[in-house]
Amino acid sequence: MPDKPMFDRFPETRPAWDRRQFIKTAAxxxxxxxxxxxxxxxxxxxxxxxxxxEKRPDGRPRLPPGQRVITYMKDMGGDEGPSDARSFRLAVxxxxxxxxxxxxxxxxxxxxxxxxxxxxxxxxxxxxxxLWKGVTVAxxxxxxxxxxxxxxxxxxxAHGFTSNVPxxxxxxxxxxxxxxxxxxPFATAHGAPVxxxxxxxxxxxxxxxxTGIKFVARDEPGFWEVRGYHNHADPWREERYG
Numbered sequence: 001m002p003d004k005p006m007f008d009r010f011p012e013t014r015p016a017w018d019r020r021q022f023i024k025t026a027a028x029x030x031x032x033x034x035x036x037x038x039x040x041x042x043x044x045x046x047x048x049x050x051x052x053x054e055k056r057p058d059g060r061p062r063l064p065p066g067q068r069v070i071t072y073m074k075d076m077g078g079d080e081g082p083s084d085a086r087s088f089r090l091a092v093x094x095x096x097x098x099x100x101x102x103x104x105x106x107x108x109x110x111x112x113x114x115x116x117x118x119x120x121x122x123x124x125x126x127x128x129x130x131l132w133k134g135v136t137v138a139x140x141x142x143x144x145x146x147x148x149x150x151x152x153x154x155x156x157x158a159h160g161f162t163s164n165v166p167x168x169x170x171x172x173x174x175x176x177x178x179x180x181x182x183x184x185p186f187a188t189a190h191g192a193p194v195x196x197x198x199x200x201x202x203x204x205x206x207x208x209x210x211t212g213i214k215f216v217a218r219d220e221p222g223f224w225e226v227r228g229y230h231n232h233a234d235p236w237r238e239e240r241y242g
Contacts, residue, residue: 044070051128062118064235067126073181074125075189081158081209085193090177094154094215097145104193107177110135110143117174117199119206120235132197134178138171140213149217155196155205156212162222163205164231165198167215174199177210202233202240 047069054062063069082088085104093099102110114133120126137153146167153170155163169175178197179185186192191208198205204224225231230239 044068047071047128051126060236062128063126064120065238066124067120067235068124069128070125071127073119073127073130073190074121075187076121076123076203078161078208079159080188081191081211083188083192083209085179088193090194090210091156091212091214092140092144093212095147095150095217096141096215097147099144104179107135107179107194111139113139113173113176115174117197119197119199119203122202122204122229122233122240131182132176132178133180133183134176134194134197136171136173136176137196137213138173138175140177141171141215144215146215147217150215152216152219154212154214154216154220154222155198155207155210156214157191157207158209158211160223161207161209162220163196163198163207164220164222164225165201165205166232169200170198172200177213200234202230202235204229205233 045068048063048067051063051069052061056062088104088107090102090107091099092102112133113136114131116129116131118126118128119130141153151167153165153167155165157163165175174197176197177194179194181190186195191210194210195208196206196210219231221231225242228241230242233239
């Protein structure tokens, strides 16, 4: 497999690749920035060193290779979807016995989960220990009655964006439909009112402006996956590009 996207076929992947190369270069040296920025960089470096020394309960390093800790969630762009909770609808469908649709109030009436989780962006930043609140995908899968041949979950979002996740990973305890981070609603740029959270895969899998969860038997590579990004996206294996 190539080490980088095929820019002649997928020119839209170049900005993310360029950001990745910049981050790798910056991590190897010292950037010359304004005083305020320099102070922030030093703080981030300290957090990165600390995180690299920590282990997860599963024995893996807390910080995947090639990542650097920051203290805020970056806006990674994308065409924004409707952010008004009053118009929110989530379709749970596909190979299920009982498909259903939830509005925002109904989502909040389901069993709630609140947990601390780290997220890792393919461009090289990691945000550690944020507190996320929502409803697990496993809860939605149980209510829908997933059929026995299902192997994948497709997160559907505004403007036709999708991301694909294997069923076993999508129904892990930390994977959820989330509407709060650190006690606050998401900003529109971060997917308000509701987004997916798949903390153990690169953050593009955590689709913003979520509209649906589809259970399927056969894999359906999503928006970024068909444009040169890795189909699985494990940060500890640096599965950035396919």
